[in-house]
Amino acid sequence: MADVFVSPAGNDAWTGQSPSENGTKGPVATLHRAKEIIAAKLAAAGGRSRDWTVIFRGGAYRLADKEIFTLADSGGEGHVVTYASYPGESALISGGRVLKGFVVDRATGFWKLHIPDVQGGAWTFNEIWVNDARVGWPVRPVRGGDRFHVAAQVASSGSAARDAIRPPFSGAAREKLTRSTAKPPTNTDRFGFNAGEISAAWTNPAEIRIRVSHPSSSSSLIPVASIDMANHIVTMNSHTLNDTLPVGTPWRRENVYEDLGTNGQVGEMYLDRTTGVLTYVPRLGETPANSTVVAPVADQLILISNAAAYGGAGHPVGNIAFRNLTFAHTGSYSLARGYIGHFNNDQTDPYAAIATIGARGVTIDHATLRNLGEQGIIFGPGSSGNAATNNELYDLGSGGIGAADDYQYSWPNVYSGPYASGVPLVGTSNTTISNNSVHDYGKVFTCSTGIYLGQGANNAISHNDVYHGPSWGIRVQNQYVSNSISVDPKTHDNYIGYNHVYEMGWDGGRGAALASDYGGVYLNLRGSNTTVEFNRIHDIHTLYPVVYGGALQAYGGDNSALYIDGDSAYVAVRNNLLYDAENALLVLKGSGHVIRNNIFYGKFRKGVPFGIGGGKARPIFTYPFGDGNLTPASITPAMDFQNNIVAFDDDSTDAWSVNAWFWNHGSPNVGLSQKPIVADKNLYFKYRSAITNYAPDLTFAEWRRAGYDVNSKINADPLFINPAAGDFSLRPDSPALELGFVPFDLSAVGRSKSVASKL
Structure with a gap:
């Protein structure tokens, strides 16, 4: 069944040949020793002309550092070395250390543990797991709720001080900036805060982290460099932010000792690296006796x-x-x-x-x-x-x-x-x-x-x-x-x-x-x-x-x-079925796309602004094609958009356009007559009120006169079965079928519900 057995009850001095024999013939105890045995077998004559299998009995195998596999551990051409759990059992490869010896503080109910390796600087960590549930730093305001907001915009410090402060702006001024070569000021590293949001008197203020929102999908978790309590200004230990921090910018504070357990929050930890003391706020029903606490040692396993x-x-x-x-x-x-x-x-x-x-x-x-x-x-x-x-x-x-x-x-x-x-x-x-x-x-x-x-x-x-x-x-x-x-x-x-x-x-x-x-x-x-x-x-x-x-x-x-x-x-x-998003489809520049036989559906809230131009959300949002030297305009058509259903709902009765941004908006050299896209045989529908425009600055009549969507249906209900429940099947009399839309089956979408175990 296996060439090497591994067991928590094994011994690395044994051969690993059998989980049942006594003496020196028994399972080994570690992944590392099993890998060594396999490497020796691979190096022997004919070792790479067959498969090899290592089986782990159920239990935990803890690594202090990553296990490195090299050419010596690799299977031969057409063969494989397999590491697997014993059938019906589950083996855990863990990079963590179990922590024991917590003492409960009678005054607060918090658990405390002194860890000499942390105090000595040999070990640090930023989260733990208690009964396999993640426990991290305290975060305020808590995730899932509102955030703090920058109270005052202030000049950057140090090397970033040359950045000018720009007042907030919107609408046409913002559009002009984003389409020009002008760049907003960058690297702002400090901001004004309101009283009570942060304090220099808190424990280890240099360990406090600030998480700031960005204009793109980027993280920030930045240590505090200094706190000016007199002027209510916090300076962060980073000049790497990619935008200014104007009034209203959302932010949160993390890893504040004084936040532990406030407002009834549980499942939080604080590691004081100076004293080496770990403090944990337990969840309901947890005690040191009935809980397994694991802290990470290894950053990588394999x-x-x-x-x-x-x-x-x-x-x-x-x-x-x-x-x-x-x-x-x-x-x-x-x-x-x-x-x-x-x-x-x-x-x-x-x-x-x-x-x-x-x-x-x-x-x-x-x-x-x-x-x-x-x-x-x-x-x-x-x-x-x-x-x-x-x-x-x-x-x-x-x-x-x-x-x-x-x-x-x-x-x-x-x-x-x-x-x-x-x-x-x-x-x-x-x-x-x-x-x-x-x-x-x-x-x-x-x-x-x-x-x-x-x-x-x-x-x-x-x-x-x-x-x-x-x-x-x-x-x-x-x-x-x-x-x-x-x-x-x-x-x-x-x-x-x-x-x-x-x-x-x-x-x-x-x-x-x-x-x-x-x-x-x-x-x-x-x-x-x-x-x-x-x-x-x-x-x-x-x-x-x-x-x-x-x-x-x-x-x-x-x-x-x-x-x-x-x-x-x-x-x-x-x-594809795309629904319930501020935009179902966003095509930003690019060329040569073929978009056919999809359903784009959106349900929007009244008055929610969207986009860098300050417009509202739409089911589709297309921007200039053939932009720059990456996707040249010579690729034609830039987009083929046919046989799609575009439907949307909102809680207003406004007449909306279907496209949040006209596809050649801001590109005067690309005119309607040049026909860089093909659009036809689509169905467009808005619940509650009629569609009048293709885009905010283009009526549907103008769009059609230029030769687009000539055979499409506008303000025609696609007759979905139950979109509120996620059922976008079409009734037999749907007008989309007349346009050539072909219903598609999504029953096989996603992970199989019956994932069978295989060795």
């Missing part, structure tokens, strides 16, 4: 790498599988390094519980990844032909699953120099990410993505459930490509199909913006032949204020169920 630092010989590593295992309890590499400013964890300092460099044939299957400080899985630089299938990932500090060569540009200590891939970077290709559930992620880094792809070809993201994320659900973006090319030859034929993505902008238990400028499915890639089909994407929201161009917007902007951003070209979008 690294499969051919880097020179690990003895790489220029050959790919891999042919390794992990099945039916649970991986948990990692710390945050990024938080341990210090402060975070304008931060995108998918492409800046990405760190994961399981990561590959220069790997082929790595499979993570039927695994659970939970209680992690950062990402779950990264197929990193030089890695291709790998798979993440049938897994569940949740309670993640940042994102879920990523595959990208782009990581090589992110953090030199992780993916460059001696830690770089030992094979050429040709794009992270032929990756399968299928039948996974990724949810409740971005617990620390709110810019995180459920599933992320970078530069590469022939990757497939299919049949996944992605939900309860703070920003992106699925994102495909190749950031580091020369601006001199229009289409990246390494990025092509990627597939996104049959995924269920919902409730993005999730904040502590309800939909509320933690980011702006993001999408349920987001594409920004200079590749070709990307297919997006048979996806159900819904409940994508931004509800909190954000700053854009030095001005405060009440509700954020540029969020959408499907967002095709500026560098994209040749995207095929068909048979």
Whole structure:
């Protein structure tokens, strides 16, 4: 059944040959020893001409640091080394240490534990897990509710002091700025606060963190540098914010000792690194006797790498599988390094519980990844032909699953120099990410993505459930490509199909913006032949204020169920259901897109402003095509938009347009007569009142006279069965059917409900 057995009751001096024999023939106790035994077998004559299996009996296996797999641990061509749980049992690979010896403070009920390694500077952590439930710093105001708001805008300090203060502005002035070469002031690192919101008298003020909203999907969690109580000004230890902090900008404070347990909050911790004392506010019913408390020691659990630092010989590593295992309890590499400013964890300092460099044939299957400080899985630089299938990932500090060569540009200590891939970077290709559930992620880094792809070809993201994320659900973006090319030859034929993505902008238990400028499915890639089909994407929201161009917007902007951003070209979008978002579809620049036979539905609140132009939400939002040298106007048509249903509802009776932004708005050189798009045989309908305009500055009559939507139906009810319940099936007499719309079946969307265990 197995070549090596591992058991919590084992002994690394034993052979690992059998779980039942006595003496020296019995299971080993650790993953490391099992890996050593397999490496010896692989090195023997004929060792790489067969498969090998390591079986873990149920229980916990704790790592003090990551386990590194190299060429010596890799299976032979056409063969695989499998690490798996014993059938019917569950093995846990944990990067955490169990904490014992808590004393209950009788006055407060808080638990306290002195940890000498913390006081001595040998260990630190930023979260713990109590009975497998995450416990983090106190956050005020609590997530899920309102935030503090900047009380006064003040000049930056130090090197940022040259930045001018601009008064808030809106409307046409904001539009003019965003379409010009003018740049708003940047690097503001301090702001005015109201009395009681922060205090220099609190414990360890340098350990207090400020989380500030950004105009894009970026995280900030910045230490306090100083607090001027006389003038009510807080200065942060970072000049990396990408915008000013005008009056009204939302912010929260984190890691304040004095906040512990206030307003009835429980499940919070504070680690005093000076005294080494950990304080925990228990949840109802928890006692030190009935609780298991785990603190992270390792930031990573598994690294499969051919880097020179690990003895790489220029050959790919891999042919390794992990099945039916649970991986948990990692710390945050990024938080341990210090402060975070304008931060995108998918492409800046990405760190994961399981990561590959220069790997082929790595499979993570039927695994659970939970209680992690950062990402779950990264197929990193030089890695291709790998798979993440049938897994569940949740309670993640940042994102879920990523595959990208782009990581090589992110953090030199992780993916460059001696830690770089030992094979050429040709794009992270032929990756399968299928039948996974990724949810409740971005617990620390709110810019995180459920599933992320970078530069590469022939990757497939299919049949996944992605939900309860703070920003992106699925994102495909190749950031580091020369601006001199229009289409990246390494990025092509990627597939996104049959995924269920919902409730993005999730904040502590309800939909509320933690980011702006993001999408349920987001594409920004200079590749070709990307297919997006048979996806159900819904409940994508931004509800909190954000700053854009030095001005405060009440509700954020540029969020959408499907967002095709500026560098994209040749995207095929068909048979998707997108609904209940400020925009169902957002196409920002780009060329060569074919968008056919989709349902775009929105239900909006009265008076909710949207977008950088200050307009209202619409079911679709299209912006100039053929913009710049990345997606040239010579690609025609820029967009083929046919046989779609565009319907929306709101609680007003205003006559709305269907497009939030006229597709050639602000581009006088692209006129209606040039016909850079094809639009026809679509159905447009608004509940409660009639549609009069195609876009805010264009009537439907003008649109049709220019040759667009000539055969489309306007103000025709599509006759959905029950859109309020998410049933967008069409009645047999739907006018959309007369236009050639073909109903599509979404019953197979998302993760299979019967994921069987496989070894």
